[in-house]
Amino acid sequence: MNMFRVDRERLWSSLMEMGVFGATADGGCRRLTLTEEDKQARDLFCSWAKAANCRITVDRIGNIFARREGTDPQAAPIMIGSHLDTVPTGGKFDGVLGVVAGIEVLRRLDELSIRTRAPVEVVVWTNEEGSRFSPMTLGSSVFVGDYSLETALGRTDDAGVTVAEALARIGYAGNGAVGDREVSAYLELHVEQGPLLKEGGEQIGIVSGSFNARYFVATVKGEPGHVGPTPMDMRRDALVAASALTLEIDRIGRSRGRDGRSNAPHLSLYPNVRGVIPGEVRLSCDVRHSDRSEMLAMERELREACARVASERRVEISLDQYFAFGPIEFDSGMTALVRETAKALEFSHRDILTVASHDAIPMNTICPTALIFVPSETGISHNAAEYSTPEQCGDGADILLNMALRL
Amino acid sequence: MNMFRVDRERLWSSLMEMGVFGATADGGCRRLTLTEEDKQARDLFCSWAKAANCRITVDRIGNIFARREGTDPQAAPIMIGSHLDTVPTGGKFDGVLGVVAGIEVLRRLDELSIRTRAPVEVVVWTNEEGSRFSPMTLGSSVFVGDYSLETALGRTDDAGVTVAEALARIGYAGNGAVGDREVSAYLELHVEQGPLLKEGGEQIGIVSGSFNARYFVATVKGEPGHVGPTPMDMRRDALVAASALTLEIDRIGRSRGRDGRSNAPHLSLYPNVRGVIPGEVRLSCDVRHSDRSEMLAMERELREACARVASERRVEISLDQYFAFGPIEFDSGMTALVRETAKALEFSHRDILTVASHDAIPMNTICPTALIFVPSETGISHNAAEYSTPEQCGDGADILLNMALRL
Numbered sequence: 179m180n181m182f183r184v185d186r187e188r189l190w191s192s193l194m195e196m197g198v199f200g201a202t203a204d205g206g207c208r209r210l211t212l213t214e215e216d217k218q219a220r221d222l223f224c225s226w227a228k229a230a231n232c233r234i235t236v237d238r239i240g241n242i243f244a245r246r247e248g249t250d251p252q253a254a255p256i257m258i259g260s261h262l263d264t265v266p267t268g269g270k271f272d273g274v275l276g277v278v279a280g281i282e283v284l285r286r287l288d289e290l291s292i293r294t295r296a297p298v299e300v301v302v303w304t305n306e307e308g309s310r311f312s313p314m315t316l317g318s319s320v321f322v323g324d325y326s327l328e329t330a331l332g333r334t335d336d337a338g339v340t341v342a343e344a345l346a347r348i349g350y351a352g353n354g355a356v357g358d359r360e361v362s363a364y365l366e367l368h369v370e371q372g373p374l375l376k377e378g379g380e381q382i383g384i385v386s387g388s389f390n391a392r393y394f395v396a397t398v399k400g401e402p403g404h405v406g407p408t409p410m411d412m413r414r415d416a417l418v419a420a421s422a423l424t425l426e427i428d429r430i431g432r433s434r435g436r437d438g439r440s441n442a443p444h445l446s447l448y449p450n451v452r453g454v455i456p457g458e459v460r461l462s463c464d465v466r467h468s469d470r471s472e473m474l475a476m477e478r479e480l481r482e483a484c485a486r487v488a489s490e491r492r493v494e495i496s497l498d499q500y501f502a503f504g505p506i507e508f509d510s511g512m513t514a515l516v517r518e519t520a521k522a523l524e525f526s527h528r529d530i531l532t533v534a535s536h537d538a539i540p541m542n543t544i545c546p547t548a549l550i551f552v553p554s555e556t557g558i559s560h561n562a563a564e565y566s567t568p569e570q571c572g573d574g575a576d577i578l579l580n581m582a583l584r585l
Numbered sequence: 586m587n588m589f590r591v592d593r594e595r596l597w598s599s600l601m602e603m604g605v606f607g608a609t610a611d612g613g614c615r616r617l618t619l620t621e622e623d624k625q626a627r628d629l630f631c632s633w634a635k636a637a638n639c640r641i642t643v644d645r646i647g648n649i650f651a652r653r654e655g656t657d658p659q660a661a662p663i664m665i666g667s668h669l670d671t672v673p674t675g676g677k678f679d680g681v682l683g684v685v686a687g688i689e690v691l692r693r694l695d696e697l698s699i700r701t702r703a704p705v706e707v708v709v710w711t712n713e714e715g716s717r718f719s720p721m722t723l724g725s726s727v728f729v730g731d732y733s734l735e736t737a738l739g740r741t742d743d744a745g746v747t748v749a750e751a752l753a754r755i756g757y758a759g760n761g762a763v764g765d766r767e768v769s770a771y772l773e774l775h776v777e778q779g780p781l782l783k784e785g786g787e788q789i790g791i792v793s794g795s796f797n798a799r800y801f802v803a804t805v806k807g808e809p810g811h812v813g814p815t816p817m818d819m820r821r822d823a824l825v826a827a828s829a830l831t832l833e834i835d836r837i838g839r840s841r842g843r844d845g846r847s848n849a850p851h852l853s854l855y856p857n858v859r860g861v862i863p864g865e866v867r868l869s870c871d872v873r874h875s876d877r878s879e880m881l882a883m884e885r886e887l888r889e890a891c892a893r894v895a896s897e898r899r900v901e902i903s904l905d906q907y908f909a910f911g912p913i914e915f916d917s918g919m920t921a922l923v924r925e926t927a928k929a930l931e932f933s934h935r936d937i938l939t940v941a942s943h944d945a946i947p948m949n950t951i952c953p954t955a956l957i958f959v960p961s962e963t964g965i966s967h968n969a970a971e972y973s974t975p976e977q978c979g980d981g982a983d984i985l986l987n988m989a990l991r992l
Contacts, residue, residue: 179960266856267861408846
């Protein structure tokens with residue numbers, strides 16, 4: 179069988195070129211969705227896609243599609259994609275690799291003068307990270323019909339700016355219908371974001387499924403008062419209670435070893451001034467486990483912790499679920515094809531579960547989907563230090579290229 | 586000796602009238618300094634002062650002085666004052682009582698056709714609370730020379746607006762020199778903000794001195810990372826560490842019974858998004874005690890807690906002091922005069938220490954100063970539920986009126 183290879187140097191230099199937008203002093207990227215930096219990254223993507231003779235469309239939620247026609251005008255497209263937005267403390271690889279590798283596939287197909295039967299589309303999804311606008315994977319979720327377009331366009335950032343306004347400001351409020359069309363397959367390449375492939379020495383992670391995760395907001399209601407004259411024994415301090423809860427959440431994850439995760443990464447405090455005992459805290463938190471029954475046990479422990487802390491600290495705590503994912507199983511035909519492709523390319527590989535959400539997760543509900551990981555050298559992401567080597571990135575792009583051809 | 590009484594009904598109705606500006610649904614007030622609500626409160630004060638035939642001047646930090654001339658044009662004024670700004674969760678009494686009682690003294694002097702020898706000035710100090718602009722007691726501190734005018738005007742709120750800009754916006758950037766003039770005595774009436782007078786059944790608290798307090802910012806540096814794939818054992822979560830520190834701070838105060846206080850009321854978290862393990866937390870905190878050596882011991886325990894938490898949670902914690910007050914002793918001649926006046930009015934009274942800062946604390950450094958408390962019915966302040974009765978407020982104003990006449 180004929181196996182093809184991407185141009186690793188070009189792939190790497192495009193990755194580095196994209197990393198300029200929102201570059202931070204520590205070598206990372208801060209490119210929040212639908213900001214000026216995101217617009218610059220999107221513009222660069224579009225210029226690359228045009229140079230690769232693609233037709234560009236933007237849908238009403240701002241997802242960008244760069245289409246290379248195939249020989250069969252009736253065939254549904256194969257999509258390759260990921261995202262260009264980052265978290266505030268982001269790096270150069272998370273999301274970007276999947277998009278840039280898609281562009282590299284288009285370039286290589288052109289160089290090889292290959293015409294595929296089905297069209298190939300490279301897609302940039304809007305707001306995967308969910309840092310500026312909640313929820314995450316917004317663009318792909320609207321594409322597959324998980325949220326209505328109106329709901330998504332009305333989401334606001336901390337300053338009250340809606341997604342619709344932000345799209346209009348940067349000129350990416352497209353007029354294409356969102357979704358509502360057939361996709362023959364979806365491929366997403368992503369850096370692992372954890373240490374497993376690096377530790378195991380495998381080149382390719384074949385994502386067979388996902389962790390189970392539930393996300394909550396804990397609202398802690400105490401009583402504001404003067405930080406001075408109010409005696410300690412009269413206090414009902416919402417931040418002290420939220421702190422006790424945060425330690426409990428951390429303990430719940432740690433008690434599961436490497437198969438569990440728990441987080442309390444996002445907090446708002448009222449009134450948050452130096453003269454007033456905290457009256458209210460809203461704490462976003464989540465529990466995750468590879469095993470669904472363990473995740474449910476973690477949720478039970480979380481609820482028990484809320485009740486215990488509320489009683490001990492004389493506050494009220496309510497816990498409201500706002501998001502969940504998993505268990506997800508990726509299409510077995512697709513994982514088999516990734517495995518075959520990796521074997522044919524002589525890349526070592528292992529099956530792996532994703533702990534985080536990705537655009538591939540909503541896409542998996544509407545078409546055969548493959549999510550492919552390459553190792554992280556540092557085992558870390560959402561951090562300036564996230565790093566994969568040119569070879570690791572090239573391995574992943576080789577998989578995409580040959581998968582696209584086989585499909 | 587002739588003792589005089591204020592008009593308690595008028596005093597109460599003026600208090601309630603002032604409480605309209607920034608009124609909240611729960612019966613409290615949110616009147617942050619130099620906002621539109623603060624302007625409305627200042628305007629009402631000025632209209633009252635004009636109706637009482639006073640001359641109004643505003644100095645360059647926005648302090649307002651309403652002056653009633655005396656018979657001796659050479660005599661330094663007696664000042665009566667407090668503040669009209671509130672914390673975000675404020676009530677109708679904290680600060681406002683001292684200002685409105687000052688106005689009531691002016692009105693009563695007019696009704697009684699009394700001409701004092703020295704002028705009487707009622708003053709509204711800018712930014713006592715320190716909620717919008719740090720530090721607290723800003724206007725009185727510049728007046729006494731603790732901060733330069735330039736430093737104070739350059740302080741910014743969370744949105745980056747300076748004090749100078751905020752003063753100009755509401756039309757209270759006066760042109761009077763700040764301080765640099767003699768004051769013969771300063772009187773401040775305030776609600777207690779704690780439960781001691783109510784518990785003891787005394788009508789008047791004679792503030793003899795203050796608690797000792799030190800204020801710090803603890804900066805906790807961890808490592809941002811993805812909330813999903815990062816294994817729990819690789820994490821250095823700044824919020825988990827800050828939570829452990831918050832519980833330690835709470836414990837340090839509680840271990841001292843009713844003579845100690847400790848707080849961690851103000852926190853900023855970076856990046857504070859749902860997808861990223863917290864990388865950095867800045868936590869404002871303080872320790873206070875009636876006894877200086879105990880306060881210093883609390884500070885030592887706080888520093889030990891920082892070191893212990895940093896080591897246990899694998900983060901860096903630095904602790905920087907940004908403010909302190911105490912021990913303060915109020916002028917003994919003035920406390921004796923409050924005591925005599927209370928006796929003559931047949932008000933029960935006790936000596937008390939202030940746990941919080943007040944404008945009387947900087948003023949005490951430049952002139953004989955008396956700080957007088959009346960009971961809080963609820964033992965709480967910086968809360969919509971703060972409440973003193975018309976009789977309690979009237980008792981305090983009676984003290985002010987007779988003190989002003991004796992001085």
